[in-house]
Amino acid sequence: MPKQLRNGAVKCWFGLSLFGVLSGCGKQMTQSDLVGNYVADYSAAKEQLTLLSDGQFIQQVIIKATSQILATNGTWTFDAADKRVTFRDDLFNILDGFGQPKKQPASGIAMLPVIRRFGHIQIGDAPTVKYKKQPNS
Numbered sequence: 001m002p003k004q005l006r007n008g009a010v011k012c013w014f015g016l017s018l019f020g021v022l023s024g025c026g027k028q029m030t031q032s033d034l035v036g037n038y039v040a041d042y043s044a045a046k047e048q049l050t051l052l053s054d055g056q057f058i059q060q061v062i063i064k065a066t067s068q069i070l071a072t073n074g075t076w077t078f079d080a081a082d083k084r085v086t087f088r089d090d091l092f093n094i095l096d097g098f099g100q101p102k103k104q105p106a107s108g109i110a111m112l113p114v115i116r117r118f119g120h121i122q123i124g125d126a127p128t129v130k131y132k133k134q135p136n137s
Contacts, residue, residue: 029116031078034085038123038131044101045094049123049131051076051085061092065101072107078114085123086111099128 038049044065050058055077061070074089090107112124112131123131 027116029078029080029083029114029121031080033116034078034114034121034123034133037134039134040124040129040131042128047092047094047129047131057087057091059092061094061105063094063101063105070105083114084111085114095128099126 032053035051035053038051040047040049044063046062046064048060052058055075056073057076058073059071062068063070070092072090072092074087074091076085076087078085087110089109091110092105092107093110094101094105096102115122115125121133123133
């Protein structure tokens with residue numbers, strides 16, 4: 001293998017390794033990593049979701065069209081192998097399956113994926129509703 005080609009391969013491997021470390025690919029997420037405040041701000045509502053270290057959550061939703069405030073709480077768990085958080089009680093779901101506001105928001109059980117990108121944690125991967133962890137929380 002010519003020296004120039006080998007140097008290029010080493011630089012590429014180093015660059016990919018550095019990218020993996022900086023993007024958080026190498027660190028396994030734990031339940032304590034998820035504890036904190038999250039915000040989802042989308043066309044129909046603005047939500048604040050707080051995950052507490054004792055497995056409890058608090059959700060507050062402001063419906064933008066009416067300024068109606070909805071609040072609930074319940075319990076949550078994290079499955080590190082599946083990278084999913086499960087809300088066992090009463091998480092509000094504001095949008096229908098087509099991304100439109102429901103006439104009457106419903107609460108219930110929800111299982112949402114957890115994503116870490118470049119050190120930032122996000123709950124949910126739907127195009128419309130993504131709970132983004134807030135700094136210093």
